[in-house]
Amino acid sequence: MPPGEERELITNQLDALGAASAVAQGLRAAITSISKLQSSPASDENVIILAISDVEVSSDGKAQPPCYCGFLKYGFKSLYLHKKSGELVQCRPICLLDFYVDECVQRQGVGKSLFEHFLSLVSTRHHDHVPSPQHIAYDRPSPKLYPFLKKHYGLVNHDLSPYGFAVFPGFTF
Numbered sequence: 001m002p003p004g005e006e007r008e009l010i011t012n013q014l015d016a017l018g019a020a021s022a023v024a025q026g027l028r029a030a031i032t033s034i035s036k037l038q039s040s041p042a043s044d045e046n047v048i049i050l051a052i053s054d055v056e057v058s059s060d061g062k063a064q065p066p067c068y069c070g071f072l073k074y075g076f077k078s079l080y081l082h083k084k085s086g087e088l089v090q091c092r093p094i095c096l097l098d099f100y101v102d103e104c105v106q107r108q109g110v111g112k113s114l115f116e117h118f119l120s121l122v123s124t125r126h127h128d129h130v131p132s133p134q135h136i137a138y139d140r141p142s143p144k145l146y147p148f149l150k151k152h153y154g155l156v157n158h159d160l161s162p163y164g165f166a167v168f169p170g171f172t173f
């Protein structure tokens with residue numbers, strides 16, 4: 001596929017997934033789109049990981065254009081978070097900012113595979129960060145994210161900051 005067409009395909013599909021994520025989470029507007037990504041501050045280092053459905057091959061043997069079925073967006077944010085002691089601490093953790101898998105393929109392991117890719121990408125790109133799920137701050141976690149984190153990573157007993165970020169025991173401030 002020519003690069004221009006591929007870029008357009010990714011733009012359209014990511015924008016659609018971002019809109020669906022907002023609906024699924026009850027947000028008033030999408031927080032993920034190509035234009036938002038392009039206008040985000042470079043210091044936030046926002047990164048999108050896309051999950052691709054199985055590539056279909058047509059009868060003439062050509063691969064069909066890829067179809068994306070989910071995404072995960074992460075970045076760094078300067079946050080004020082409360083410790084258990086009540087102390088307010090400024091920190092700049094890696095944050096899970098948006099995470100969505102198409103309804104028709106949810107609960108089939110796509111989310112886990114995106115999350116594992118996220119952890120491994122963080123460890124490759126940022127050697128100073130230990131990529132453990134408890135070292136991540138979770139932006140506005142949804143009711144589906146809590147069971148997801150409990151099932152796959154044993155995370156329970158979160159603390160929710162007034163700004164909507166959840167952290168779990170083991171988080172380093």
Ligand SMILES: CC(C)(COP(=O)(O)OP(=O)(O)OC[C@H]1O[C@@H](n2cnc3c(N)ncnc32)[C@H](O)[C@@H]1OP(=O)(O)O)[C@@H](O)C(=O)NCCC(=O)NCCS
Pocket residue numbers: 021024025098099100101102105106107108109110111112113139140141142143144145147148149151
């Ligand atoms: C959260 C989400 C990304 C997980 O993706 P996924 O592909 O379904 O995840 P996996 O298949 O790897 O893991 C499945 C586990 O996630 C949790 N989960 C997923 N969907 C759930 C649901 N409808 N109700 C409760 N738990 C759910 C469960 O722990 C589930 O395990 P189970 O099926 O054995 O109960 C996906 O459910 C989603 O897109 N939800 C809507 C958007 C959203 O809430 N995003 C989180 C933003 S913070």
